[in-house]
Amino acid sequence: MTITPKAPRKLTMKQRYSALTRDLEWDPSYVSDEEMFPLTSFEGITIHDWSKWEDPFRLTVDAYTKYQAEKDKRLYAVLDGFAQSQGHLSLTDASYLNAMKLFLQGVSPLEYQAHRNFAMLARHLNGPGPRFASLCQSLDEIRHAQTEIHTLSNYNKYYAGFHSYLHMHDRVWYLSVPKSFFDDALSAGPFEFLIAIGFSFEYLLTNLLFVPFMSGASFNGDLPTMTFGFSAQSDESRHMTLGLEAIKFLLEQDEKNVPLVQHWINKWFWRGYRVTALVAQMLDYMLPRKVMSWKEAFELYFEQQMLGGLFQDLAYYGITPPLHVDKAMQEKEYLSHQAYWILYQFSHAAAFTTSVPSDEHMDWLTEQYPDTFPIYRTLWEKEKKNIAAGGRHFIRGLPQLCQVCQIPMGFTEADEPFIQAQRESIFEGERYNFCSDGCQYIFDHEPVKYRQAWLPVHQIYQGNCGAADLPGVLDWYHMKPGDGGEYLGSLDNQNWKKWHDMADETGGN
Amino acid sequence: MSAVLQDTIERPEIKSIGEYNFPSKSAQALYGDDMLLHVWWKGNPWFVAAACYRVPQAMTFGEFWEGVFVPYHSEDPDFNAEGGWGQFSWFIGNGRASTPISPSADVTLADLGLTHKSVLGFTGP
Numbered sequence A: 001m002t003i004t005p006k007a008p009r010k011l012t013m014k015q016r017y018s019a020l021t022r023d024l025e026w027d028p029s030y031v032s033d034e035e036m037f038p039l040t041s042f043e044g045i046t047i048h049d050w051s052k053w054e055d056p057f058r059l060t061v062d063a064y065t066k067y068q069a070e071k072d073k074r075l076y077a078v079l080d081g082f083a084q085s086q087g088h089l090s091l092t093d094a095s096y097l098n099a100m101k102l103f104l105q106g107v108s109p110l111e112y113q114a115h116r117n118f119a120m121l122a123r124h125l126n127g128p129g130p131r132f133a134s135l136c137q138s139l140d141e142i143r144h145a146q147t148e149i150h151t152l153s154n155y156n157k158y159y160a161g162f163h164s165y166l167h168m169h170d171r172v173w174y175l176s177v178p179k180s181f182f183d184d185a186l187s188a189g190p191f192e193f194l195i196a197i198g199f200s201f202e203y204l205l206t207n208l209l210f211v212p213f214m215s216g217a218s219f220n221g222d223l224p225t226m227t228f229g230f231s232a233q234s235d236e237s238r239h240m241t242l243g244l245e246a247i248k249f250l251l252e253q254d255e256k257n258v259p260l261v262q263h264w265i266n267k268w269f270w271r272g273y274r275v276t277a278l279v280a281q282m283l284d285y286m287l288p289r290k291v292m293s294w295k296e297a298f299e300l301y302f303e304q305q306m307l308g309g310l311f312q313d314l315a316y317y318g319i320t321p322p323l324h325v326d327k328a329m330q331e332k333e334y335l336s337h338q339a340y341w342i343l344y345q346f347s348h349a350a351a352f353t354t355s356v357p358s359d360e361h362m363d364w365l366t367e368q369y370p371d372t373f374p375i376y377r378t379l380w381e382k383e384k385k386n387i388a389a390g391g392r393h394f395i396r397g398l399p400q401l402c403q404v405c406q407i408p409m410g411f412t413e414a415d416e417p418f419i420q421a422q423r424e425s426i427f428e429g430e431r432y433n434f435c436s437d438g439c440q441y442i443f444d445h446e447p448v449k450y451r452q453a454w455l456p457v458h459q460i461y462q463g464n465c466g467a468a469d470l471p472g473v474l475d476w477y478h479m480k481p482g483d484g485g486e487y488l489g490s491l492d493n494q495n496w497k498k499w500h501d502m503a504d505e506t507g508g509n
Numbered sequence B: 001m002s003a004v005l006q007d008t009i010e011r012p013e014i015k016s017i018g019e020y021n022f023p024s025k026s027a028q029a030l031y032g033d034d035m036l037l038h039v040w041w042k043g044n045p046w047f048v049a050a051a052c053y054r055v056p057q058a059m060t061f062g063e064f065w066e067g068v069f070v071p072y073h074s075e076d077p078d079f080n081a082e083g084g085w086g087q088f089s090w091f092i093g094n095g096r097a098s099t100p101i102s103p104s105a106d107v108t109l110a111d112l113g114l115t116h117k118s119v120l121g122f123t124g125p
Helices: A013-020 A061-084 A094-106 A108-124 A128-156 A165-169 A176-186 A190-204 A206-219 A223-253 A257-275 A277-286 A294-317 A325-331 A335-345 A359-368 A373-388 A437-445 A456-461 A470-476 A491-505 B061-073
Strands: A423-427 A430-434 B034-041 B051-056 B089-094 B097-101 B118-123
Touching (some): A176 A190, A176 A277, A190 A223, A190 A294, A206 A277, A257 A277, A456 B051, B034 B061
16 A cells, blocks of 8 residues: 655745744753853843844745855856956056955954854854854855955965965954954954944944945956955845844843943944044055045945934934944044055055055045145155155054054044044053043943953064064064065066056057 | 052953953063153154154163164154254143153153153154
8 A cells, every 4th residue: 555645835935934943943951041051141131032033034044055156156257257367457556456455364354253253143142043143144254254265366376465364364463453353342242242243343334344345346347356245245235134133132122231232332333433444544545446435435324324324213222323423423534544644654564555645646535535635635745755855654663552443543633633642541550542532432341351452562562473673573474575565666566567568568458 | 660550440340251350461561671652743743653662661861862762753854853852842641631741861761750651742843
């Protein structure tokens, strides 16, 4: 006798999602909830009902892998085509790649760190909904790290500064800015991490961080990076949704969560905003073909979209815009000028190059910043004379660093363009220096955490960075001749000219 | 050695999964008899940020001027080393506030009131 097996019941998408994620949840019988999820109580956040988490995207693992595989296929096809056709020669200029060097050294390693921490959340959050969302984001992040590395690896065959990005990320002074930012989040509890990275970084500041790099790529002939950007974009919109869901969930669960969340918003807005100084100078100074100014980007992506949109919605929960946001708004007029001036005079110790902006470039800056750039232009005019007299402004020493953001203390008071801000706190007998009220606020709330900061300058002076002299430290950084310094006459600049002359002679493109 | 500084903040409550109390990675003791000193040419943007040096606390101001200050600041084409330190007004910065000081060749940095991670400021000429 045979029994015809019943045809499997076809589930709707929603049922499938539920079966494959939430139905896999069980209540532990031989350990307590507290033992199974030991990390979700010490921060003081109260969650009454984890099932109230609204899954912002209903993906299953099979659907997820199918979409991602298709996107990867498209990206790798572009990478192959670009490499085979010597696409790097159609960039606007070799100096464009300074933006990508900064991205690979500073941002790609953060994607990997995000992968690690979301994997931890995928284990440690009590509810199956947020665990699964974290799992997807963890996979996204490692895919981003890998595809960025693959995308930019092609340039490593021809250009300086791409070769030791992971090694440099852990050691080099300007990379301690993004690295310490993320280490700071990794060493926080899971809820703070959700606000720090899920909300502040991936929602509040994401368009300021990510879009400028990708638009810069498309404006400057970098098809692979642009394609990577498209490939990551749909993931990024999921991450934004997750960040928003996370904050709403915490705020709706208990009123007592509101002040904690508000403090984290204050802290992580400023912490993330300081990292965007690198983006600001990239937009205004590093791109040969400009996309938009930092000021425009800040007004559009932050003032309009976040202050004008998001924070209006969050006001319902009693959340106000982050502390010190007024300072960031004042700074939009001069942040990029100050950040690039820092990088310019320290680029002999960097794995990217800098140069005096051309007259045309300075005219563009004057148009974008009519109230402030003319003041900074006087510095460049002085530097031009210095160069004509045989000089080139490289600092002969090490700078004072901010204890929190770790950026050389080159940011000024709001109303005085040439007076750097100086702040200090004294904690248990030791003095700590800060670049701003925002950084001092962060320190004063957690001095025991931030006094452990590994400040590159202080470490060099303790003898922990290979040598006591600059060549020795650069060697310890794995920097090679051609990686840093002045762009004009650099290895990249010379090769660029040589390759283009060769292409012209052979009638190639 | 260095004077005891008056704390400006108290230790806040720490939320952690265990004992959390680690020392500063920049404590003065890590530098032996030296200290880190920040030197800030206030109002001259040529130097984008104050400089940070490791110097002996017992270094005299004369030695500091000659061996540390002049070589660093000569990078500014408008800096005139011959003018001596008298061309500048000197102060110790404390955040937004400042205390004027009058350096002289034989006085040590410590005796000028400078301690680990202080800001030695100057303006002019």
